[in-house]
Amino acid sequence: MNTNKPYVVGIDIGGTNTVFGIVDARGAVIASSSIKTAKHSNIEDYIDELYNELTKLITTHDAEGKIHGIGIGAPNANYFTGTIEDGVNLPWPTPIPLAKLVSEKFGIPVAITNDANAAAIGEMTYGAARGLKDFIMITLGTGVGSGIVINGQMVYGHDGFAGELGHVTVKRNNGRLCGCGRTGCLEAYCSATGVARTAREFLEVRNEPSMLRNLDIDSITSKDVYDAAIAGDKLAQEIFEYTGDILGAALADFTTFSAPQAFILFGGLAKSGEILMRPIRNSMEKNMMPLWKGKVNLLLSELKEADAAVLGASALGWEAKPQEQPQQ
Amino acid sequence: MNTNKPYVVGIDIGGTNTVFGIVDARGAVIASSSIKTAKHSNIEDYIDELYNELTKLITTHDAEGKIHGIGIGAPNANYFTGTIEDGVNLPWPTPIPLAKLVSEKFGIPVAITNDANAAAIGEMTYGAARGLKDFIMITLGTGVGSGIVINGQMVYGHDGFAGELGHVTVKRNNGRLCGCGRTGCLEAYCSATGVARTAREFLEVRNEPSMLRNLDIDSITSKDVYDAAIAGDKLAQEIFEYTGDILGAALADFTTFSAPQAFILFGGLAKSGEILMRPIRNSMEKNMMPLWKGKVNLLLSELKEADAAVLGASALGWEAKPQEQPQQ
Numbered sequence: 001m002n003t004n005k006p007y008v009v010g011i012d013i014g015g016t017n018t019v020f021g022i023v024d025a026r027g028a029v030i031a032s033s034s035i036k037t038a039k040h041s042n043i044e045d046y047i048d049e050l051y052n053e054l055t056k057l058i059t060t061h062d063a064e065g066k067i068h069g070i071g072i073g074a075p076n077a078n079y080f081t082g083t084i085e086d087g088v089n090l091p092w093p094t095p096i097p098l099a100k101l102v103s104e105k106f107g108i109p110v111a112i113t114n115d116a117n118a119a120a121i122g123e124m125t126y127g128a129a130r131g132l133k134d135f136i137m138i139t140l141g142t143g144v145g146s147g148i149v150i151n152g153q154m155v156y157g158h159d160g161f162a163g164e165l166g167h168v169t170v171k172r173n174n175g176r177l178c179g180c181g182r183t184g185c186l187e188a189y190c191s192a193t194g195v196a197r198t199a200r201e202f203l204e205v206r207n208e209p210s211m212l213r214n215l216d217i218d219s220i221t222s223k224d225v226y227d228a229a230i231a232g233d234k235l236a237q238e239i240f241e242y243t244g245d246i247l248g249a250a251l252a253d254f255t256t257f258s259a260p261q262a263f264i265l266f267g268g269l270a271k272s273g274e275i276l277m278r279p280i281r282n283s284m285e286k287n288m289m290p291l292w293k294g295k296v297n298l299l300l301s302e303l304k305e306a307d308a309a310v311l312g313a314s315a316l317g318w319e320a321k322p323q324e325q326p327q328q
Numbered sequence: 329m330n331t332n333k334p335y336v337v338g339i340d341i342g343g344t345n346t347v348f349g350i351v352d353a354r355g356a357v358i359a360s361s362s363i364k365t366a367k368h369s370n371i372e373d374y375i376d377e378l379y380n381e382l383t384k385l386i387t388t389h390d391a392e393g394k395i396h397g398i399g400i401g402a403p404n405a406n407y408f409t410g411t412i413e414d415g416v417n418l419p420w421p422t423p424i425p426l427a428k429l430v431s432e433k434f435g436i437p438v439a440i441t442n443d444a445n446a447a448a449i450g451e452m453t454y455g456a457a458r459g460l461k462d463f464i465m466i467t468l469g470t471g472v473g474s475g476i477v478i479n480g481q482m483v484y485g486h487d488g489f490a491g492e493l494g495h496v497t498v499k500r501n502n503g504r505l506c507g508c509g510r511t512g513c514l515e516a517y518c519s520a521t522g523v524a525r526t527a528r529e530f531l532e533v534r535n536e537p538s539m540l541r542n543l544d545i546d547s548i549t550s551k552d553v554y555d556a557a558i559a560g561d562k563l564a565q566e567i568f569e570y571t572g573d574i575l576g577a578a579l580a581d582f583t584t585f586s587a588p589q590a591f592i593l594f595g596g597l598a599k600s601g602e603i604l605m606r607p608i609r610n611s612m613e614k615n616m617m618p619l620w621k622g623k624v625n626l627l628l629s630e631l632k633e634a635d636a637a638v639l640g641a642s643a644l645g646w647e648a649k650p651q652e653q654p655q656q
Contacts, residue, residue: 001473022470033446039442045394060551134486147586148586150478150483150485150490151481151483151484153479155461155478155585155586156461156479156587157478157586157587157588158461158462158588158589159587160587161587161619161620162478162585162586162587163584163585163587164464164584164587164617164619165584165585167575167584167617168581168584169581169615170583172498172577179615179620180619181618182615182617183616184466186427210439228336244639249497251501252497253496253497254585256490256491256492256493256495256496257476257483257490257493257496257582257585258476258483258485258490258585259486259487259488259489259491259492260485260486261486271407274436287497287510289492289495289508289510290508290510291489291492291508292489292507295487306491328619
């Protein structure tokens, strides 16, 4: 890394907030801040505000001229084209040529990728995947995302969209409708939203008492289920068993593809601890091909939750090169 | 490629025959021959015969000192360790340090991999995958094998065993017992053996007339089913529909992993033509994430059947390097 430019900037664009920070080569977040993603209906205005706020941060921390690159994690962001593609919950018309817009504004090389890939790169650079050349990051949030690393390289596929493991079909018959328009996807069961859906399904179909019955059934969240499970509620615990069973079986299938050393779980739901990890681990081992039984690790992200998104995106900043910018 | 050593040798070790040939840089098989794999209960004797027969071939075709490397495709062969691992239908105790034994005998660098990976490398070097950087080879033979290429590189995984897509679970409940000891694997449905099992299942459970009923139910083969289907037998045609449905849905799932440009089908069953390709294609498109609908090609191997195994293995010979040999 160029010692004249010892920092990178990480930007994580979410539907609500855009969080950004300055990160050094050891993965310390020197400074961070955020703006509201949806404040501007015009992408240029949004980038103007991002520029102003980030420049303040850079100036305050004596980092002018010391930024090696900017890494951006955003939904449906394509590493190859530098654009945010269709079908995302952002206030601007797609496709958005984000890498071009940001690099032109800042005069700094920019690389972008989707949020799950950014998480995988962050984990490989600073977290639980340091030293691992073959691993799969699974993000368990509102949806289920994934970032696949094979032989030390991020898998982008021929079109930049590889690693959509949340949309592998886990229920072939009578599967739940997924946001992608198909049915039975992993994401419809093993995301935070999926856990809430399982809760509603169990409560409607079954008769056992549960403290979840005291809640408005339509607004139950995965956090409610977690709290009930921790408090000893049997039905809530079964919801986590059900979730872990499905996810573990899927991980066993994923192993046949790239024979990873480890799966690394990340995101809100991954913080459920053993109540989720135990059934995932049991199901993964039960469904694993004999060849890999006991050989694939199930790990939790080691990135601090508050910094993780910015760190993940920032790690991509080290890779950003001016000549890699498309459409220039 | 070193013009002083313009040839490679490809060796394909099957349960019955070991086929080998001398191949030039354009993929022309200069000469080939074979020996019986199971003739010798001692691996050293087997390698002695292989050495004698191959040396004859090399001498006859004026190729002494002109062999760049030897590539070997064999069941359960591990690229990283150079050994044939446990659990294969070969007459010698495993693990077999094959790369070491052959390179010591011949004094030529040797690289080995499993048969499906060898097929993928052959297709990339000489066949339907020329110019493709992201594709997945699916071999439909006695079993279902796969070779995955991402960004121009063969995927071996952390342990050399990646690409066991025949053992992805396609039936979670009441799935057929698979040779690997688990149930519901793709291979139990979409291999030649799987097609024969489907035939037996359909014939037992259903009442429609079928020319397959004239055959001994226990010895029906996928070839019998193919012949009946081509002759217009409705039940036999449904067996291919059923097989294609399952395989196409699996290919759609595989796409979410590495976003390949194409799947390339190879092996006996792949020669069934449109009677199998049409249901695979239909099911793949039906089950495909919207993002990839209409974008992933379904191709047939372009390697000549008689040469394919040797060609595939030989392509690996160009990669063989003395220092890559393990345990030396």
